[in-house]
Amino acid sequence: MPIISAPSLGSRFTQLVIAAGVLTIAAWLFVSSFGVPRQLHIPSLDIAPPVAAKPEKPPPTHATSPGEHPIDELIGRADVELVRLQQKEAHTLQDAARQYRERRGRQPPPGFDRWFSFAQNHSAVIVEEFFDRIYDDLNPFWGVEAKQMREHAITFEHQVKVRDGKVTVKSDDVKRPWMTLWQDMVASVFEGGGWLPDLDMPINVMDESRMVVESEEIEANMAKMRAGRRIVPANELKSKFHGLEDLDKIPPPPFDPQFRGEGPYWPLAVIGCPEGSPARKTFIETDFSTPPPLSPGHPKHSHHGYVQNWTLAKSPCENPDLQGMHGTFVEPLSIANTKRFFPLFGGSKLQMNNEILLPPAMYWTNDPFYSGGKGHGGSWNEKENKVIWRGSASGGRNKKENWTRFQRHRFISMVNATSVREAEHGQKPPNFILPSKEAYNLESYGATSANGSLGDWIQTWSDVATVWLECFPGNGSPRCPYTDHYFAIAKSMPMSEQYNYKYLPDIDGNSFSGRYRGFLGSTSLPIKATIYDEWHDSRLVPWKHFVPMDNTFMDIYGLMEYFIGNEEIGLAGHDDVAEKIAMEGKRWADKVLRTEDMSIYVFRLLLEYARLCDDSRDVLGWAE
Template structure:
């Protein structure tokens, strides 16, 4: 009997073993089918890696909202991008830790930074911002920097300039006019001023009377020479004061606003902007006047290599300082013949005087007053994030995509090669690059995990496999039909913004001015790669190498970046090594790419929302309202912030998003 029981038990065990073995075989067969990339088969099986097979042994992939960051990240090698990511993470962490959490802290920090009381209406703005879940209540330095020089100008002179600037339609300025807490009129209107007026109407009840001069052109307008600006800033510095009895309210019934019934009159010496047209000419001729004397733009003893050393890594030419990479005083001499705005701007009307012009973007030498771009407010489907094709990272193609028209500068037969968009298309075209070599980084054969420059990478096969970059139409040429492009390239089919999210990598470059796609790129699950010379309202909130990858305006680091993200194949299999590049090896860094993409998306959902645009614009106009007030030294919020203690308890500051500890395993 016992023997029979033992035999039955043995049979059951054998049957169980056979069943388990069958399941294992089935799983193996399914994985083989997935790995074979058979048509119609969609992978739903997660590969379980061996330890050391990927650089994320201690943490899972981040999810779409970036919420699954747990544990620590250990870079897999000594590639300089790993160091740049670590540095960016540390800077961002300090930024997060410095946030004010209460109205008391916010007011105290304002006074410490700016030497003045906050403007009238600051308490109401604070509540407005906190009720809309603002993430960082302190980060409005762009506003303060833009308005600082105007403290050196008499308020009534600023009001007179703002009232008159939009008088001549040929000057490219529109006017928005606020009276008695309403937008009452638009002068010389355009879609830009109409859109902005609609935004302002949402919170106009908080604003004093004012005239707002809005730039109608794509290009920024104001370039104050360096020495003149330093005098203005010195005057502002000396005018700082904080009266204990400051009045928390704006002055009523001031003069020098636009009279809608009577012309403003002729310009006088105080208010004349002295506009001068500058289309089709080199912008650095006027831009360099706004640069410090010791800068590369004005110091002829500094070479391009000297300038590069200020913001580029010696390995791969990677951008180490995104701010300097967009600084014309630093990079201007190197790119003045390689960017359409700098080489041949299409609609330039500029002034060297400090005039109160509100613009959507500017280069670093400009003194325009920045406001959030109307394209973000207008909800144009060409520029608004749409999740339809925004697949999960693993389901996106290992491809860098870009589409656009040939805008950026006035193009003629002998200058189009100098335009920035055209250079990008040529650099990523496999046919045009068939006999070219580019610089990348390769892993050292002598020391695993170390990288060194390699200047002879042949990019044609890599470009064909991983780049989808091209023009959809010709535009902005003389003659208008752009005949000189006929034998250069074939125009590609347009791809909607949402469809571009099928690809992992989205490169963003300038057009006539800033790119309206950038905000949508950041909201997507794809990875944004950014080259620009323009500044926008949100720049201080975005951290290069944490929320996006910076690209030099010459694009000489593009292949270093893309071979890092995608890899170049394996040394043991020359067939995968992209033709005649058998001495090059870069392993794929897919995890790092996904991590930056998800961190950028998570951050955009916190600091680039529609609510953040409203918060920024209201704060800007309150500060501007104080600048133009005849009693600006006598007004402001002088309290200690205690009256909002109960409000702060009911509206706690949002928590910081989770972040990685790069220093431990």
């Protein structure tokens, strides 16, 4: 997948203009975000990449003055957002506990002091909002009896278990490397000097999420959570977890989650969306043989066509057209879905899923396929000024009658010079449309033949191809009879080589992309499109640490024209801005996405989970 980097700010004048804008936006953001679940405001990219001017051509110039482009505004907002987060960092145990009580409405769990020391000893940036995902996932379990949670967990087929400080795995006879990696992740808490009570963690071993509970049930559970939430006085607190000896001696009857495998997936998933959300009211698609439902204008909820709210842009509940534009909903590789609510841990999920998120196992491995190895790329100026992407055309079961609806196929087509040239000349593409020129004010769109076309411009910066077309049913070949006319097969490229390019798009496959953490830690610039939530979402700021892209990919041309420009028409890009985002993203990832940070997250998560599984949970806690 391609990686995108961010440039440094240009002249002193540009810095002053942006600084003034940041101060203005800061006041607005402070008021608008106070007391509200944080949603990341993310713009997209529009105009002007860099140009190496030739003697016979006029020197390239920016298409807009500093601060005038929508992306400039979104970057300004992101700067303010990160400052706001950093100002909330806790440096003492007392400060961390105070912030916990203010944000969670409870006393911290027993062991909170050990957790804080563990985090401090590992040089962590401790911001309470970084752990919001834990409470989004666990809060509905306050509406489930602790005894029921324990009994459902201990009989599940795939588990990571903690007993007396030792971590083991219970699973079937199939070799499951992810289970071993999660076992090691939990064990790292003890190895780093931490501590955990006895507990059982049911694990989802599939790529796809498996649990969608009706939103009405979740909301009823949340109402119980809110009704029982209080700051328990210190003299009423209990500080010791109960063990699981009784269940170990006499296990309860096996719990049947009632997983079901019948699709399509969208009708199963949509019940998890809030009542009244667009997805609950939309028409359910069943015919995927036609081109995807795309509009030539701006994507919904965008800021002049660019992502301004990352949470909203990723949400299938708010963007029901995704049911016909993403393999997860068109035809996933496998379905094993349950509506029964029980603790189940996994590496990623959709907004409507109810798993408890862990850092993904592939983020814990040293396999260079996911990390790129020890190197993370050279200096920005040494990189190819191009977009690179290599991967299989995964995302589900793409067939002759539905392949045009799959996200990776669509992205590859949209940045393929030949397919775009054909679209420019009136040939209707099978799986995408071009945005209108007015939508993004693209200077490269509809240029005269003397200066090239949109397709000619794309050819100067796009190196995107699949290495395997993933036909269903498969024929053992990377090629595919029904898509051979549209896609060439390229050789695979190690991530370490992809880091030699400036821009790295990251597109969902069968679920989330396991390369994202590696991209963030590189010296290239990630461009991210996804419908999946991960553990780290609340600690990354779009437009500050990565470039967000809409799941329609309609903003890709505006993004690349903004960053790379178009030398043929004398349009300069914002290479310095790309470098700045890339470098700040890497520096931030090296602070908050380390393996140590994953251990710290798991430590905190499992203290909270163990409390929920304890019969004394309402009075179980820690206080000074």
